[in-house]
Amino acid sequence: MDKNPCISLPSFLLISSLLLQGISAVRYIITNNVPNHPGGIRFEREIGVPYTLKTMKTINNFIWNVLEEPTHGERKNIPVLNVFISDFTWAAGYTNGDFNINISAQAIQSYPPGGPKFFFTSLMYHEMTHIFQWSGNRTAPGGLTEGIADYVMVKSNFYVPSVYPKPGSGRRWDEGYGVTERFLEYCDSLRKGFTVSLNRRMRFAYSDNYFVELLGKPVGQLWAEYKAKFGNIPARENDGNNSHKY
Template identity: 55%
Template sequence: MNRSLCIFLIPVSLLLSCLVQHIHATQYVVTNTVPNTPGGQLFDTEIGVDFTLSIMPAINNFIYRVFEESCPEDRRDVPVLNVYISEFPGYAYKTGDNINISASAMYNMYQPRSVSKWMFISVLIHEMTHVFQWHGNFGAPGGLTEGTADYVKVKSGYYRQAYYTKPGAGQKWDEGYGVTARFLEYCDSLLPGFTVKLNKKMRYQYNNAYRVELLGKPVEELWGEYKAKYGNQP
């Protein structure tokens, strides 16, 4: 079954007419802390606080659907989720229940300007997944949590398919981002819903043995078979 919400299958211009109506316990707050910078001005002109607030509940719903968290008790309790547009080295990161997005990175990377909303949504899906995913009380490898966030982004369709990591690439299973996302897809092919089950297992703690429990093999063996399937490409 395709879990993608309607918003991830249509142009950005139609997003607002296709939002899923749902009451969330989470309050969303968006703050542009650098409105007088080029990146801050780009955010206000091309994206905006109102648009961001309007799309966050739909992204939240999509993440719940991917992780099969239909009941509130299955989900991370996030009373308030903040998104800050600010200046810092890098692109975006999460601290607690706060998402920080670099204004200067947006200004430099959102080209052409007409794709600004599309690119912003892509970043927001990844970072919001970090907020709502389970991570074994921070015991899970960082590469796994990054890969899981990218896995959700790929499910949404908001990623640059022509340039994205291809199956079989990478040096290690927890390399993160596209490498780990593609490995999670491979594990899904062995056991439908593997990534969802792994996320649920990480609610309280993390252990590499979860792969043995779910797939009957240690993660190193699974990675070796995955690499062999695709010709051991780097």
């Protein structure tokens, strides 16, 4: 055996590529904190850890694709992502810190018969986007980051159009969820890739002036023109929060 084997250049590049992928890959961990809760039981029986792990990888790649972040240097460094199934009732899901997603067992329990995987996956698209999107070091309006999370969810088609806010509805551009998502779609229609460019600008800081830079108008004016275009549809109660009713 040759004690000093020589590695060809193609082999070296392949090995280097695999090493880089291993270093940058996100590790997913799912913990069911409430295995005896009806929602925790339903998670194990109708969704499961294997499905969740496979789906998280798919969602992760989808987010990078939608936000147009093909290289590691353009992405957030998230070495590990935890998902906890826990007992809380004030939301369907939420993130805390940079690496944690919390899913309500009560929400899973309430999913309609035959539909837990669909609604669970919809929620995961939203919550995982929060992990990987930029937020201006948490200076961006919360409603805007919620709108971008819904924007990715809508792109995935894991949502229910019949109960989702219609274009033109809402009280404020930064109301969040579906209201802001529909406004971002409108801004995309004015400039292709607007939402992607806005997210990219928010890597280090946020400013309302980004709307002027990208679209040539203040956000307030854009919102007024958007509302006028769709006939100033009045906001329904909790209109912006339909994604979290899933």
